[in-house]
Amino acid sequence: xxxxxxxxxxxxxxxxxxxxxxxxxxxxxxxxxxxxxxxxxxxxxxxxxxxxxxxxxxxxxxxxxxxxxxxxxxxxxxxxxxxxxxxxxxxxxxxxxxxxxxxxxxxxxxxxxxxxxxxxxxxxxxxxxxxxxxxxxxxxxxxxxxxxxxxxxxxxxxxxxxxxxxxxxxxxxxxxxxxxxxxxxxxxxxxxxxxxxxxxxxxxxxxxxxxxxxxxxxxxxxxxxxxxxxxxxxxxxxxxxxxxxxxxxxxxxxxxxxxxxxxxxxxxxxxxxxxxxxxxxxxxxxxxxxxxxxxxxxxxxxxxxxxxxxxxxxxxxxxxxxxxxxxxxxxxxxxxxxxxxxxxxxxxxxxxxxxxxxxxxxxxxxxxxxxxxxxxxxxxxxxxxxxxxxxxxxxxxxxxxxxx
Amino acid sequence: xxxxxxxxxxxxxxxxxxxxxxxxxxxxxxxxxxxxxxxxxxxxxxxxxxxxxxxxxxxxxxxxxxxxxxxxxxxxxxxxxxxxxxxxxxxxxxxxxxxxxxxxxxxxxxxxxxxxxxxxxxxxxxxxxxxxxxxxxxxxxxxxxxxxxxxxxxxxxxxxxxxxxxxxxxxxxxxxxxxxxxxxxxxxxxxxxxxxxxxxxxxxxxxxxxxxxxxxxxxxxxxxxxxxxxxxxxxxxxxxxxxxxxxxxxxxxxxxxxxxxxxxxxxxxxxxxxxxxxxxxxxxxxxxxxxxxxxxxxxxxxxxxxxxxxxxxxxxxxxxxxxxxxxxxxxxxxxxxxxxxxxxxxxxxxxxxxxxxxxxxxxxxxxxxxxxxxxxxxxxxxxxxxxxxxxxxxxxxxxxxxxx
Numbered sequence: 001x002x003x004x005x006x007x008x009x010x011x012x013x014x015x016x017x018x019x020x021x022x023x024x025x026x027x028x029x030x031x032x033x034x035x036x037x038x039x040x041x042x043x044x045x046x047x048x049x050x051x052x053x054x055x056x057x058x059x060x061x062x063x064x065x066x067x068x069x070x071x072x073x074x075x076x077x078x079x080x081x082x083x084x085x086x087x088x089x090x091x092x093x094x095x096x097x098x099x100x101x102x103x104x105x106x107x108x109x110x111x112x113x114x115x116x117x118x119x120x121x122x123x124x125x126x127x128x129x130x131x132x133x134x135x136x137x138x139x140x141x142x143x144x145x146x147x148x149x150x151x152x153x154x155x156x157x158x159x160x161x162x163x164x165x166x167x168x169x170x171x172x173x174x175x176x177x178x179x180x181x182x183x184x185x186x187x188x189x190x191x192x193x194x195x196x197x198x199x200x201x202x203x204x205x206x207x208x209x210x211x212x213x214x215x216x217x218x219x220x221x222x223x224x225x226x227x228x229x230x231x232x233x234x235x236x237x238x239x240x241x242x243x244x245x246x247x248x249x250x251x252x253x254x255x256x257x258x259x260x261x262x263x264x265x266x267x268x269x270x271x272x273x274x275x276x277x278x279x280x281x282x283x284x285x286x287x288x289x290x291x292x293x294x295x296x297x298x299x300x301x302x303x304x305x306x307x308x309x310x311x312x313x314x315x316x317x318x319x320x321x322x323x324x325x326x327x328x329x330x331x332x333x334x335x336x337x338x339x340x341x342x343x344x345x346x347x348x349x350x351x352x353x354x355x356x357x358x359x360x361x362x363x364x365x366x367x368x369x370x371x372x373x374x375x376x377x378x379x380x381x382x383x384x385x386x387x388x389x390x391x392x393x394x395x396x397x398x399x400x401x402x403x404x
Numbered sequence: 405x406x407x408x409x410x411x412x413x414x415x416x417x418x419x420x421x422x423x424x425x426x427x428x429x430x431x432x433x434x435x436x437x438x439x440x441x442x443x444x445x446x447x448x449x450x451x452x453x454x455x456x457x458x459x460x461x462x463x464x465x466x467x468x469x470x471x472x473x474x475x476x477x478x479x480x481x482x483x484x485x486x487x488x489x490x491x492x493x494x495x496x497x498x499x500x501x502x503x504x505x506x507x508x509x510x511x512x513x514x515x516x517x518x519x520x521x522x523x524x525x526x527x528x529x530x531x532x533x534x535x536x537x538x539x540x541x542x543x544x545x546x547x548x549x550x551x552x553x554x555x556x557x558x559x560x561x562x563x564x565x566x567x568x569x570x571x572x573x574x575x576x577x578x579x580x581x582x583x584x585x586x587x588x589x590x591x592x593x594x595x596x597x598x599x600x601x602x603x604x605x606x607x608x609x610x611x612x613x614x615x616x617x618x619x620x621x622x623x624x625x626x627x628x629x630x631x632x633x634x635x636x637x638x639x640x641x642x643x644x645x646x647x648x649x650x651x652x653x654x655x656x657x658x659x660x661x662x663x664x665x666x667x668x669x670x671x672x673x674x675x676x677x678x679x680x681x682x683x684x685x686x687x688x689x690x691x692x693x694x695x696x697x698x699x700x701x702x703x704x705x706x707x708x709x710x711x712x713x714x715x716x717x718x719x720x721x722x723x724x725x726x727x728x729x730x731x732x733x734x735x736x737x738x739x740x741x742x743x744x745x746x747x748x749x750x751x752x753x754x755x756x757x758x759x760x761x762x763x764x765x766x767x768x769x770x771x772x773x774x775x776x777x778x779x780x781x782x783x784x785x786x787x788x789x790x791x792x793x794x795x796x797x798x799x800x801x802x803x804x805x806x807x808x
Binding site for chain 2: 215364
């Protein structure tokens with residue numbers, strides 16, 4: 001069967017399953033999730049054997065060590081993956097929630113209700129736990145899911161898919177609620193994002209290249225998570241100790257993540273006092289400073305930091321809107337007026353005043369879990385939790401009402 | 405200048421204007437809207453002269469009469485276009501609304517606030533009033549807008565653009581808040597929908613061909629309004645008089661619009677009684693019935709109707725989900741259980757019980773005005789009012805909080 005036909009048939013099966021998945025009660029969905037967690041534990045040896053085969057092939061093929069590391073489903077990672085499934089089962093179900101109701105003068109009664117999308121395609125790269133994480137979130141929100149993982153993790157993903165589907169079967173949930181694309185052909189991704197009418201939304205879980213390729217080919221909506229070029233602007237009315245503490249947290253607590261700071265902007269009058277402190281801190285923490293950056297859009301994801309001097313809050317805002325990635329940006333100041341201006345005019349998903357950018361995270365925002373952090377403005381912006389995996393519909397009732 | 409450079413420069417100007425437009429107070433935006441309404445009235449002769457030139461060229465070029473009709477900015481249409489601008493000024497402003505606030509255990513305080521998108525591109529076809537309608541809605545929601553109309557209406561659109569921009573200038577709003585693409589080159593549309601980072605969303609206001617072409621080329625999100633293939637399902641537990649009244653309203657009140665019914669489904673046991681009534685009604689109202697349809701996806705937009713017989717609510721739901729356009733569909737029944745099932749399982753933006761599908765409309769839903777009716781599931785579904793022309797951002801405040 002050619003790849004186009006294969007994806008089309010998978011999408012048809014997912015669409016067919018989606019109505020029964022959408023109609024599942026919260027109780028039944030949670031039962032299915034707990035069944036998945038149990039089954040994964042039961043199949044742990046099989047899954048970890050499959051993972052070892054992937055790791056061995058990757059090493060043999062000379063994959064870079066940090067990419068091999070991402071692939072490994074260690075004991076710790078396995079345990080936390082399974083705990084994640086049970087955690088999703090414990091979260092409140094957004095499906096069916098009535099967002100608002102209106103009684104209109106025309107005598108119709110309107111309810112706006114939260115409902116599943118239908119079918120979601122997730123395309124991910126090396127980490128096999130993403131299969132289980134995203135499948136759990138989609139199942140909880142009543143969506144059918146089609147997953148396509150990286151070629152390095154194919155054995156792990158096949159083993160995880162078999163385990164998850166066996167668990168669904170056991171509790172009587174449609175198997176086609178969770179499908180893995182086993183083909184390694186790149187055309188599969190193109191076919192997925194061109195399945196108009198069958199797949200409602202595609203979510204890339206990977207790097208910029210993957211996201212760009214998907215957007216270029218897509219005819220269906222793609223929820224994007226581009227890079228995080230986050231800024232800390234230190235105003236001349238800042239508390240310098242607070243500024244350094246937030247900078248330290250935002251840069252060094254976990255440099256490899258998207259909500260870590262990549263650029264420090266300092267108000268020019270404060271710079272002669274504050275920059276020497278920054279240099280001392282950087283020397284102490286092993287942070288490489290780029291004080292004459294040629295590349296303000298850099299996302300280091302490492303212990304490196306661009307440093308710029310600006311005239312004040314206006315220039316900081318312009319700089320951030322021009323070079324940033326509209327993810328998370330922060331002002332440190334004790335001046336409420338400047339803070340309000342910054343919070344209003346910085347065009348980012350999360351804008352901070354005297355708080356580390358590291359808080360941009362579904363759990364920290366009280367959403368429970370997250371499937372990603374959207375740098376788009378449509379539908380979802382910032383952390384995407386369960387609610388962001390749903391859409392809404394209007395139901396309208398009346399007693400034979402016609403329009404005049 | 406080539407078309408690519410021209411669109412890029414327009415998009416840069418719109419982006420630059422967007423921050424000042426986003427920061428305008430409600431009062432200032434309403435003042436600008438009233439200034440536009442006044443100015444349009446003052447420029448009425450100029451605008452209608454320009455429109456007459458378009459109409460004359462269209463007739464000379466042999467454009468079909470119904471397309472020429474759409475182009476005409478008659479006295480009535482002009483008055484209602486200007487009244488529309490004043491009406492938008494009278495509506496509540498969604499920008500700045502706090503959607504929710506959360507105090508988190510980490511000591512951060514989060515506000516989710518409604519904000520403008522930034523820059524919106526609207527591509528429309530023959531009706532020149534769309535220029536003014538959509539520019540008003542975008543301005544009210546603090547968005548900069550780039551418009552591209554049909555080539556038949558170019559003189560009208562240029563005159564409207566000059567009038568609107570003169571009004572903006574008079575009240576001190578950035579001129580680049582409203583820009584018209586004057587080039588008739590089709591490549592302009594492609595360039596608009598590929599302006600990643602400069603234009604946030606594109607909204608087609610036109611037929612299926614335009615929408616498909618935009619989606620095919622797009623790298624930015626497109627909010628789509630595909631066709632309305634709306635269904636009326638008459639259950640065997642229906643009140644037949646009510647069924648006929650709703651069918652009549654949904655099919656004949658305004659057959660050319662997207663929320664008009666295009667297909668009647670009748671439960672098989674009721675068919676022998678109800679179909680003769682339908683035939684009599686159709687003969688009386690001049691509605692052409694297609695009782696052995698080969699084309700269940702047809703959107704007639706005219707006095708024609710597909711008619712099908714189904715076994716019951718389950719088959720009705722499957723038929724609608726398979727052949728419909730996920731716009732508006734209705735069940736007529738006195739059986740609450742079947743009604744609930746239909747409302748839950750029909751995968752459409754608006755699902756009706758004993759109410760005409762004609763109510764799918766921003767004003768009827770209490771949204772004030774609408775820019776279109778989305779058949780997408782992301783961001784906006786169903787009627788798109790002012791709120792749907794906004795996104796949100798999170799602002800996070802605290803007193804030097806860092807992540808542990």
